[in-house]
Amino acid sequence: MASVVVVGSINLDIVASASRLPTPGAKVTDALLTHHPGGGGANQALAARRLGADVSLMGRVGSDAEADTALALLRENGVDLAGVVEVPDTATGVALIAVAASGENQIVVAPGANLRLMSESLQVPAVDALIGEHLAPRDAVARAIETFDGFTCVTLATASEVDEVVLRHADLIVVNESEAAWYGDSLALQKGLVAKTSGASGAALYRGGEQLARAASPAVKAVDTTGAGDTFTAALTLALVEGQPYAEALSFACAAGAAATQRNGAQPSLPTRDEVERLLKGND
Template sequence: MKNKSIVVVGSSNMDMVVKTDHIPVPGETVLSGSFFMNPGGKGANQAVAVSRLGGEVIFISKLGNDVFGKQFSQLFANEGINTTYLLSDDELPSGVALITVDKKGENSIVVASGANASMQITDLQQAREVIRQAAILLVQLETPMEVVEWVIEEAAAHDVRVILNPAPANHLSEQLLTRVNILTPNTTEASAITGIEVIDMKSAEAAAKRICAKGVKNVVVTMGPEGALLCAEGKCSIIPSVKVETVDTTAAGDVFNGALAVALSEDKSLEDAVAFASQAAAISVTRMGAQASIPHRNEVIAHQLNLAQ
C-alpha cells in the first residue's frame, strides 16, 4: 500500500491573543475588550489541520519542559497526531506568540521562539526514516534554517513531495528552492522572495513565474479574499476564494497548507487540492484563534455541499 503519511516539521507556540478595535501604532496604547490563550505555532497548526481534515500526520517539533510543553503534548495526542518524535528542551521555554486582532480580522504577531529556535539537525536523526518514507513533507520557517534545509534535502533525495510554506519571510537559496515541489507564499512573502511588489493577480503571476524560474516546480500564492494563484508547469490559473465574513485570519495560511497536503496525499490534482485548501481556510477565518479555528473534514464537506446547491 502506498504510504500516505504527512510529516510536518515546525514550531509550536502558545498564542496569547488580544481582540481590539485596531492594531496600535508605535507608542500607542489601546484598551481592549477580550483576551484568550490558544495553542498555535505554524507547525502545530498545520499538523492539527492535517489530522482534523483526515490526514495521517507525524509531527516533529521542539517544546520546552514546562507547563505549555506538557499541554501541547497532550493536545497533540488528543488530536490523533503521531507524537513519537516530539523533542524537549530542558533550558528554553516553549514558544509564545503575542497576537493582536483588529475588528476587520487582520492580525499583528510577535513570536518569542523559545525551544523552537534550539531545534538542531542532530535532533532529527531519529526521525530520518519516517521523513524518507513519507508521502509529503510540510515545512515552514519558524525553526532554524539549517534544520529546514536539511529536512528538505533529506526528503527530496528520497522522492518525497516537499511543500514549503515560506513563513515568516526569510532568504531562500536557489539550491533549496530546486528541491521544493510546492511553494506557498502569501503576497508579503512572494514580494520578499522576488522583489516584486505583489498587490494584485497580475503582480502575483509575475512573482510566481520568477519563483518558478528559480527552480520551484509549483507555486501557490495565497491572496486571502482574492483567492489563490496557482502556477504549475508554466501555466497560471486563479482559484477563487469562498466569500465569508472574516473574524480572524490567524492560522488561515496554516489551515490552507495542511489541507493542501491532505488533498495531495489523497491523489487529488493540484488544482483540486488548492480549491479544497481554500475552502478549509475560508471556514477558519470565520472563527477566533489559531487551532480553535481549524475545521474538521465533515465541516469542509458540508461547506462544499452548501456551495453546490
C-alpha cells in the first residue's frame, strides 16, 4: 500500500443545487441546500484513501461544530488526522457552492482556520508521496515540498502567484485549462511533470513542454463536478508512485475524476478503486 501525506485546506461545503447557475445580478430560486465535508486538501486525502493509499492529512480547523462535520468522512474512512490542529476562536473554512443540473459549479471560499497553517509547525511524516494544495498558505506548502524526501505533487488550484520553490521542487504540477493559460510558458521550464486537465475532454501529461501522454475521460452523466479535480490529482499521484506508465496513470486519473462527478457533493462522490477500475474496463 502506497503512503501519502496531503498538506491542504479543510472546509465545510454549503451546496445549493439548482436548475442553472445565476448570471451576475440575477437570482435562482429553485435550489436544494445540503452540507458536505470538503476542502481541496481534505478531498485529495479522502480520494487517495478510497483509491487504496495509506493517507495522513495536515491542516487546520476551527473551534466550532463545523469542524466535526468537515472531518467526519475522513475519520470514517481511516485517514490519519494527527496533523490536523484545532485553532481556538477561529471558524472552520467554508465553501459556498452553487451547482447546476449540468454539473457545472461556482465556488466562493471563506478560508477561516486554513489560513493558520504555519510552515514552522509542519512535521511532515516519512511517506511515499506528498500532495500540496495551493489554496493552503503558500509558505507552508513551499516548505513541505522543499523539505520532503519523496514524490511531490502540487495543485495550482487558482491562477495566482506561486513560490518558485514549489515549481522547482515539484515532481508533478496539476493545472486546469485556465490555470495553464495563466502560468503560460513558465510551466514548460520546470523539470517535473505537468498534468493539464480539460474536464470531460480528458488530460495530457507534459515534461519540458513535450507531451508524454494524453488520455480521454470516460463518458459519464455528470451530476456534480465538485471534487473531480482533487480526485484526478490524488489518482495520478498514486498511480505514478505505484509505477504505472504515464499513459496508464493518466487514464486511471481521468477515470477517477469522471467517477467523482456521478454523485452530489465533493467527498460523498469520491470513488473507490473498484469503481474506477470498472469504469476503465467499460471504457475499453
